[in-house]
Amino acid sequence: MADMPTPCLPAEEFQHRLLTWFDKHGRHDLPWQSPRSAYRVWVSEIMLQQTQVTTVISYFERFMARFPTLEALATAPQDDVLHHWTGLGYYARARNLHKAAQVAMEEHGGELPTESVETLMALPGIGRSTAGAIIAQSTGRQAAILDGNVKRSLTRLHAVAGWPGKPAVERSLWALAEYFTPTTRLADYTQAVMDFGATLCKRSNPDCSICPFSDVCRAYAQGEPQRYPVSKPKKATPTRETIMLMLRDPQGRVWLEQRPPSGLWGGLWSLPQFERHSELNDWLEDNTKAPERHAALPSFTHTFSHFKLVITPQPVTCERISGVRESGVWYDVNHPPALGLAAPVKSLLSQLAPFTLDPTPGPSY
DNA sequence: AATGCGGGGAG
DNA sequence: CTCCCAGCATT
Numbered sequence: 001m002a003d004m005p006t007p008c009l010p011a012e013e014f015q016h017r018l019l020t021w022f023d024k025h026g027r028h029d030l031p032w033q034s035p036r037s038a039y040r041v042w043v044s045e046i047m048l049q050q051t052q053v054t055t056v057i058s059y060f061e062r063f064m065a066r067f068p069t070l071e072a073l074a075t076a077p078q079d080d081v082l083h084h085w086t087g088l089g090y091y092a093r094a095r096n097l098h099k100a101a102q103v104a105m106e107e108h109g110g111e112l113p114t115e116s117v118e119t120l121m122a123l124p125g126i127g128r129s130t131a132g133a134i135i136a137q138s139t140g141r142q143a144a145i146l147d148g149n150v151k152r153s154l155t156r157l158h159a160v161a162g163w164p165g166k167p168a169v170e171r172s173l174w175a176l177a178e179y180f181t182p183t184t185r186l187a188d189y190t191q192a193v194m195d196f197g198a199t200l201c202k203r204s205n206p207d208c209s210i211c212p213f214s215d216v217c218r219a220y221a222q223g224e225p226q227r228y229p230v231s232k233p234k235k236a237t238p239t240r241e242t243i244m245l246m247l248r249d250p251q252g253r254v255w256l257e258q259r260p261p262s263g264l265w266g267g268l269w270s271l272p273q274f275e276r277h278s279e280l281n282d283w284l285e286d287n288t289k290a291p292e293r294h295a296a297l298p299s300f301t302h303t304f305s306h307f308k309l310v311i312t313p314q315p316v317t318c319e320r321i322s323g324v325r326e327s328g329v330w331y332d333v334n335h336p337p338a339l340g341l342a343a344p345v346k347s348l349l350s351q352l353a354p355f356t357l358d359p360t361p362g363p364s365y
Numbered sequence: 366a367a368t369g370c371g372g373g374g375a376g
Numbered sequence: 377c378t379c380c381c382a383g384c385a386t387t
Binding site: 050051052054055087088089090091092093165166167202203204205263264265266302303304305306342343 | 366367368369370371372373374375376
């Protein structure tokens with residue numbers, strides 16, 4: 001490819017050094033490596049998008065226990081899928097995973113279409129790198145990946161200037177990634193490049209002294225390998241404020257409403273939100289019988305990647321819901337249903353549990 | 366080409 | 377606190 005930097009090593013030499021390192025220092029006991037099926041690799045790859053291995057492992061085990069097969073996932077309610085994703089973030093991943101399972105059932109005979117990168121990429125939530133990872137690890141056929149670990153390693157080895165989010169930089173990195181991809185041991189090689197970036201060529205404090213590529217690494221030669229990759233241009237994160245209504249009925253249950261199917265916290269269940277107390281009052285007037293406001297709880301901040309949300313929880317009790325509310329549920333904190341909850345909502349609800357009048361015997365004080 | 370989309374680990 | 381991670385979809 002025209003815009004590929006000069007490789008730091010011939011492909012064969014690079015592969016040999018990397019696989020030798022992997023055999024001794026790589027990870028060989030991740031949950032999705034045994035048994036290794038296309039379905040398990042797929043789920044793991046989706047969970048691992050923008051999420052670290054140590055966080056994913058427990059989610060993966062719970063997810064597989066509940067959805068052991070592609071068919072089990074396809075036939076499950078979306079609420080159940082989102083419930084098992086609660087706390088992982090980027091919930092579009094879970095919605096796309098669920099949808100893709102249903103497409104695989106209907107159009108591909110219940111199997112992932114691993115014929116090619118293109119057929120996999122046609123499924124929602126699978127991009128070029130994830131498609132390559134699934135093919136390489138589950139079929140052993142040649143396919144390249146370019147995740148954050150590979151980007152970091154390649155930018156350092158070749159001293160690639162510019163933020164990798166720039167399409168021109170990304171094209172160069174894809175060219176290198178494909179150049180180095182071998183024709184044998186694809187599953188091992190794929191795991192190896194990810195392990196190399198995750199455990200040796202780390203974001204900070206890379207272990208250059210024991211790196212098998214230190215003699216050819218251009219960033220190391222320059223003296224400051226951690227300067228690569230060039231970091232994303234940062235912009236000030238705006239702050240928004242919201243009031244979250246914690247409406248409770250005489251049984252102590254909490255009123256939840258489902259968010260729109262896409263966008264922020266899409267499909268998750270959340271507390272009714274308001275920008276102003278006057279809007280909350282109007283809502284109570286329209287939708288509840290005999291509302292009684294209590295003192296607002298302390299505000300707290302939830303930070304997203306692109307803004308901060310200052311949340312003020314407002315407890316209110318009422319006799320009943322009177323208006324016609326669509327897609328709402330009374331959530332019993334003592335017998336929680338399997339729903340997907342936004343992280344701060346889950347936190348608020350879990351704080352409520354000990355204070356609820358519980359008909360079942362509990363610890364005495 | 367730029368932006369939206371979560372939550373948590375690491376320093 | 378800040379940075380950014382096993383990315384992808386949408387505009």
